[in-house]
Amino acid sequence: ITHNKDGGYCDTPDRDPAPVFFSENVQTILKKITGTDFNKVFRQRFDEKKLSPPEYKFMTDEELKQKMKNAERLSSKILQMPPVLKERQAISNILSRDPAITGFENCKFVFTDITYGLPDRKRLVVVRDPDGTLRQASWEEAERMNQIYNPRPGRKLKPPKLFQEEHLTNVLERGEYEFVLDSACAQFEPDDPEYLRITSVVYESVDKKRCYQLLHSTRHYGPLCFYLTWNKKIENLLISLLQQEKLEACADIVRLYQLIHTDCKSKMINVDPNQHLELLKAYVEHDSLQQQQLQLAIQAYQEIVRERQQYNENVKTAHGL
Amino acid sequence: MFRRLLCTFNTLSSHTATPTPLLRIIDANPVRCSLVTSTRLRCKASEEGEVQEERDPTKDRSRVIPVETSMKYIKSEAYHTTYGSDPVWKIYRRNFKGAFPPRKTRKTCIRAKMIATGNPCPICRDEYLVLDYRNVDLLKQFISEHNGAILSYSMTNICQRRHKELQVAVLKARDYGLLTYDVPFREYEYSEYYTPSKNDNKLTT
Numbered sequence: 330i331t332h333n334k335d336g337g338y339c340d341t342p343d344r345d346p347a348p349v350f351f352s353e354n355v356q357t358i359l360k361k362i363t364g365t366d367f368n369k370v371f372r373q374r375f376d377e378k379k380l381s382p383p384e385y386k387f388m389t390d391e392e393l394k395q396k397m398k399n400a401e402r403l404s405s406k407i408l409q410m411p412p413v414l415k416e417r418q419a420i421s422n423i424l425s426r427d428p429a430i431t432g433f434e435n436c437k438f439v440f441t442d443i444t445y446g447l448p449d450r451k452r453l454v455v456v457r458d459p460d461g462t463l464r465q466a467s468w469e470e471a472e473r474m475n476q477i478y479n480p481r482p483g484r485k486l487k488p489p490k491l492f493q494e495e496h497l498t499n500v501l502e503r504g505e506y507e508f509v510l511d512s513a514c515a516q517f518e519p520d521d522p523e524y525l526r527i528t529s530v531v532y533e534s535v536d537k538k539r540c541y542q543l544l545h546s547t548r549h550y551g552p553l554c555f556y557l558t559w560n561k562k563i564e565n566l567l568i569s570l571l572q573q574e575k576l577e578a579c580a581d582i583v584r585l586y587q588l589i590h591t592d593c594k595s596k597m598i599n600v601d602p603n604q605h606l607e608l609l610k611a612y613v614e615h616d617s618l619q620q621q622q623l624q625l626a627i628q629a630y631q632e633i634v635r636e637r638q639q640y641n642e643n644v645k646t647a648h649g650l
Numbered sequence: 651m652f653r654r655l656l657c658t659f660n661t662l663s664s665h666t667a668t669p670t671p672l673l674r675i676i677d678a679n680p681v682r683c684s685l686v687t688s689t690r691l692r693c694k695a696s697e698e699g700e701v702q703e704e705r706d707p708t709k710d711r712s713r714v715i716p717v718e719t720s721m722k723y724i725k726s727e728a729y730h731t732t733y734g735s736d737p738v739w740k741i742y743r744r745n746f747k748g749a750f751p752p753r754k755t756r757k758t759c760i761r762a763k764m765i766a767t768g769n770p771c772p773i774c775r776d777e778y779l780v781l782d783y784r785n786v787d788l789l790k791q792f793i794s795e796h797n798g799a800i801l802s803y804s805m806t807n808i809c810q811r812r813h814k815e816l817q818v819a820v821l822k823a824r825d826y827g828l829l830t831y832d833v834p835f836r837e838y839e840y841s842e843y844y845t846p847s848k849n850d851n852k853l854t855t
Contacts, residue, residue, distance in 0.1 A: 347844045374832040375798030407835070412843045450842050483834035491827030500827040511833040519843060 343415065349589055350413040350555060358585050359551035362578050363408055366546040370404045410551040411510075417520040420465050427461040434459055439466060441474045449475045450518075472518070483515030492516070492527055501534045510549045532556045539569050558586050564619045567609070568626045574633075580605035583612045590616075709765040711777060720780035724787045737791035738779060739772040739806040755803045758811040771808040773816075781815045783822035786829060792816055798831050 349355060388396065438457040454466035454474050466474065476486055489512065490496055500509055509531055517524035532553050535541060544550045557563050563582055570578045587593055594615040606627070613623045705712075723729055733741075744751055745768075759767050759774035773779050779788060792801050800820055803813045823829040 348846070351840065351844050351846065376832040376834065377797055377799040380797055406837075409838060411836075412838055412840060414843055448839065448842055481836075483836065489825045489827070491825065496827050500830075505827070505830050508830040508833070509827070511836075514836045515833045519838075 345415045346413050346555070346559060347415065352588075355555070355585065355588055358581050358588070359410060359554060360405075360408070362554060362581050363410075363548075363550045364546045365401070365404050365408065367400065367404065369546040370407055371400070408546075408548050410548055411514050412519045413552050413555055414520040416522050416525055417468060417518075420467055422465040424455060424463045424465065427463065430461045432459060433461075439470065439474060441478060443478050449479070468518075468521070481515070483512075485516065488516055488523070492523065497527065497530060501531065504538075504540060504543065506531055506535055506540065506543055507547055507549065510544075528552070529556065536562060536565055539565055541566060541569055554582060554585065555589075558582065558589050561586075561590070561618060564617065564623060567623060571626045571630050574630065576605040576609070580608045583608050586612065586616070705764065710763070711760050711765060711774075712763040713777070715778055715780055717780050717782040717784050720778055720782070721785055721787065723778040724785070732776075737806075738776070738788070739791070739808065742772045742807055743769075744807050745769050751804070753804075754810060755807055755813070756809050759809045760811075771812060772806065773808050773812045781812065781819045783819045783826060783828065785819070786823060789816070789820055789823055789829065793820065793829070 437459065440455050440457070442453040444452075449472075452471070452475060454471040455463060456466045456470060457463050473486060476484055491500055491509070491512065497509070510528065513524055513527045513531075517527075535544065535553060536557060541550075541553070544553055554563075554566070557566055563586060567579050567582060570582070583595070587595065595611045610627065613620055613627065617623055744755070746752060755771065756767065759765055759770040765774065773781065781788065783789075792806060793799070794801055800817060803810065806813075808816070820829065824831060
């Protein structure tokens with residue numbers, strides 16, 4: 330499993346997913362398929378905060394509409410998707426070489442700009458090595474300094490042990506995907522190689538166990554679908570959506586696939602966007618890597634729909650309608 | 651003063667009726683006299699070959715129970731008959747004078763590897779309850795079901811030393827991912843990570 334966004338299938342390696350991810354069409358599709366189940370979005374949080382008793386209010390229709398709008402605005406904040414970026418390159422920016430002061434100390438000096446109001450990524454951190462070189466600090470050094478001077482909630486100086494391989498597999502076996510992804514978002518930057526490794530391991534595990542519903546209506550569902558579509562592994566997802574009879578979601582995923590892989594064959598066919606099943610069939614015929622399984626799933630779905638229709642008609646005739 | 655010390659040592663040795671005195675005086679002259687102490691200090695009990703001290707087995711806590719045994723014990727029938735489905739601290743009553751308990755529980759129930767109190771706290775009274783980061787079943791009993799915080803010692807009534815052990819164990823378990831909780835929300839400022847340039851081709855369906 331490569332943490333590089335290119336899973337070895339694409340023709341152009343090291344393709345940057347950021348412009349694709351942040352484009353408007355992709356963002357609307359991802360937000361749509363994430364869903365907003367208020368029971369899950371506004372669920373009880375176990376974050377050691379003091380609890381307050383519930384409030385019961387009497388409201389008019391207008392006030393209720395206003396409150397629902399506020400709830401939707403808040404839910405879109407909670408469902409903000411973590412950015413999908415490619416792996417960052419190591420910094421090698423030397424500001425000055427002063428071999429004359431070699432050996433002035435036996436340790437490095439780190440200088441951090443602690444101006445108030447600067448974002449962490451724009452903060453200047455420089456290091457004077459014992460051999461006299463003044464260079465810009467590496468990503469790890471800069472993050473450590475930022476955490477020391479401006480500690481973020483949920484972030485530790487040393488990454489938690491749960492991100493190490495054996496402990497990570499243990500957590501994923503118990504199915505705690507949301508917890509691992511939330512911890513990774515809090516601890517790492519989105520272009521950190523560690524973050525990319527952890528997210529790819531989690532997404533692969535979710536795909537293997539088909540537990541997409543656990544992440545549905547969370548902020549991680551969008552990046553999960555994006556990752557699977559980028560690496561052309563959407564078959565299991567499509568099958569599980571078909572089994573839940575969510576045709577529109579299937580069609581959205583196929584449209585996402587067409588947006589990401591602009592050179593796919595099914596794009597050439599003009600399909601009516603409202604015919605979700607037709608779009609799905611076009612994808613299965615031309616671009617799918619596991620045609621048989623998907624075709625079986627589509628057939629099973631059509632059978633179920635037909636049987637249900639037949640049953641309803643029989644009930645109607647039995648009642649004499 | 652030295653002569654008086656010698657006298658007391660002599661009288662002591664005569665009382666114990668051991669043939670070899672603890673202190674030997676080689677010369678009567680106090681300046682030239684040398685203090686020779688026997689390397690094998692004998693006392694009455696060891697002469698008879700008995701154990702040094704008697705340890706009450708019900709209060710002895712010198713044996714260290716491994717975590718795996720504790721985890722097995724919690725799933726066993728003995729645990730179930732003792733505690734049922736309640737947390738281990740539920741059925742316990744603190745002893746104190748007056749109507750209001752002291753703000754803090756006692757410092758420790760166990761001193762010098764022996765229980766040093768008549769009413770030990772819920773953890774110290776059962777030697778098979780080991781507070782360790784791997785013993786998740788036990789740790790969960792001390793975490794609030796409403797907001798995920800570690801319960802205070804005023805509610806669980808465990809001694810201060812065990813409360814510190816519990817805090818360390820819970821933090822370690824969270825670090826290893828054995829206990830889950832809700833991480834603080836991380837808000838992203840998209841402009842920090844990606845700024846669309848004007849040359850970008852807009853993707854269309």
